[in-house]
Amino acid sequence: MKNAISSNMKIDINLFLDITLEVCPLTFVKTKLLIEKMKPGQVAEVRLKGAEPLKNVPRSVLEHGHTVLSMEAEDPALGEESVHRLLIRKEDV
DSSP states (O other), X not given: OTTOOOTTSOOOOOEEEEOTTOOTTHXXXXXXXXXXXXXXXXXXXXXXXXXXXXXXXXXXXXXXXXXXXXXXXXXGGGGGGSOEEEEEEOOOO
8 A cells, every 4th residue: 555654663543533334425524524633743543444445545545645554454354344444644735
């Protein structure tokens, strides 16, 4: 994934959002509202689930000029059906 960093780095999480029960386009709308509250350099963890959010939320974060630090499944055996943890950093755009 573009702009991803190593997942073994220690990252301080400043904000958290769980959108596992939301559907597109609300998944990114809620993520964007979270990003708007953040200061540049802050990191948020977003929990998401489902093929559309897994594709659209990270892509939209990148398109808005922010960084995707990592995206990992909580249970990799479940694939897209697993809840994923997306780490994003707000950039000064």
